[in-house]
Amino acid sequence: MANGGPEIEQLIQLLARLPGLGPRSARRAVLHLIKKKDGLMVPLAAALDRAVAAVRTCEICGNVDTSSPCSICSDPRRIEAGLLVVVEDVADLWALERAGAGAVLYHVLGGVLSPLDGVGPDDLSIDALINRASVAKEVVLAVNATVEGQTTAHYITDRLAGTGVKVTRLAHGVPVGGELDYLDEGTLTQALKARTAI
Template sequence: MRPNTDPVEHLIALLSRIPGLGRRSARRAALKMLTDPQARMLPLAEALRAAAEAVRPCRVCGNLDSRDPCLVCADPSRDQGLICVVEGVADLWALERAHAHQGAYHVLGGTLSALAGTGPEDLSVAPLLRRAAEAREVILALPATVEGATTSHYLAERLEPLGVPVTRLAQGVPLGGALDVLDDGTLAAALRARR
């Protein structure tokens, strides 16, 4: 903290950097914590310190965990021959929360993007190719964006010589979605992926 900086304002500034918290929400959170710092702030500070010291990327899949390999990779009931490739850890956690996948994961660490300067060398592609050589199927669970589509195409080309089947997530009309409010791209993808 810089000298002459108000500790409350510094706390609010740090909290407002958290995704999903703007300055107003950070101010409310800071106020709530400051009303009982012994019960709210000190346990949070200790949890932050402990997580910063203990949590690391899994050497197998890239998930964040205090164990290596992570809890998902170490689970013997998981189908290690079925690898689901995701952009980031948040996607892996979302699939786990939904209990949607009982196989293994691979976190790429991003998507290809010429604008952001992200190339194949910036992603965890080589480890994926090594793991995919032993897999029965690779599922590309990447975002339905231009970058996600580009990355999926690139990975499919790189995986093709291995002879492993490569599938992608279905895209289209969400459950409960009304057709008249969907964009043209989503409607076109839904029609192409019909079954």
């Protein structure tokens, strides 16, 4: 198969392993890169090299950044506020930051408890969380509203029970812009229970 030599073939195979890209779209992406060699391929290669050299995982919270402790954990305003938001994954941390979460610190668990997949408490950074919680004013459990996420939240709540730290979770309710007709019954029930005065 003379699809442009081993260098191109290998690039296709590596790109195909990215989420959202398959073999076919990876091939299209590589052709696009080759067509825009100076404008896109060369800058992308340089950006990847720079990122490989610069990226660190924060030793405190588990965020990825170019320094450790990361810029969030080093922010005095956030440390002062003492609000510790627990997330499953770095992607959730980024989503909350995009939403303008404010002066909060994060703790990335690195997953959720899942006995079926063999993920126990020791596989997540839960011990580190318990340590950090002792100096926090409040721990917000911002785990996903899945069965595993809620199991993990229960486990963490139990572990924190003796410490006296305030533990909260994200509000359930109707998504902003969401239509009632398309929402599941669990969400609607929770939204009705937690109704607020206008």
